[in-house]
Amino acid sequence: MALIPIYTTQNGAIIGVVKGGKSLYNFRVKYQELGKQERTPKHIHVIIDLYMKSVGNEPLTMQLVDHIVNNIILKVSSTNSFLPKSQIFQPIHAQAYQQLDKYGEYPVDFLLVVTELIQIQEKTNYPTGVLNLNLFQLFREKADIFSVVSAATFRR
Numbered sequence: 001m002a003l004i005p006i007y008t009t010q011n012g013a014i015i016g017v018v019k020g021g022k023s024l025y026n027f028r029v030k031y032q033e034l035g036k037q038e039r040t041p042k043h044i045h046v047i048i049d050l051y052m053k054s055v056g057n058e059p060l061t062m063q064l065v066d067h068i069v070n071n072i073i074l075k076v077s078s079t080n081s082f083l084p085k086s087q088i089f090q091p092i093h094a095q096a097y098q099q100l101d102k103y104g105e106y107p108v109d110f111l112l113v114v115t116e117l118i119q120i121q122e123k124t125n126y127p128t129g130v131l132n133l134n135l136f137q138l139f140r141e142k143a144d145i146f147s148v149v150s151a152a153t154f155r156r
Helices: 043-056 058-073 091-095 098-102 108-125 131-140 145-152
Strands: 004-008 014-019 027-032
Touching: 004 108, 014 108, 027 108, 043 058, 043 098, 043 108, 043 131, 043 145, 058 098, 058 108, 058 131, 091 108, 098 108, 108 131, 131 145
Parallel strands: none
Antiparallel strands: 004 014, 014 027
């Protein structure tokens, strides 16, 4: 199934979805950077990028994580259609954290959109699930890297 675009980042990466099979409205988040194949972002990719950003600017990275937890993870809801829509993200949200684009692999707008879609996916498939929330809280609490990576790679 072809990638259905949802958002194009400032650096031209296309973030989108394809139909998934876990539930009626399930989708898988995918992205495609210019000249590269489609990839599936996972929780761990976001967290690793946040670690890289925190080395460059820890206070701003922690503000970004607070924004992700308080304004995305705790606010999005499940979707009742296959094609999810952004419930929270607006490009202006990334501007406050734009300095972090100098660090890590992904620009902030990418992280915000991907995290929102992953959270919508989690809420759709596991309405009481808290994997994403727990992962970001562990990172925010500066848990050791083993604990954070273990939480990100936990398999149901």
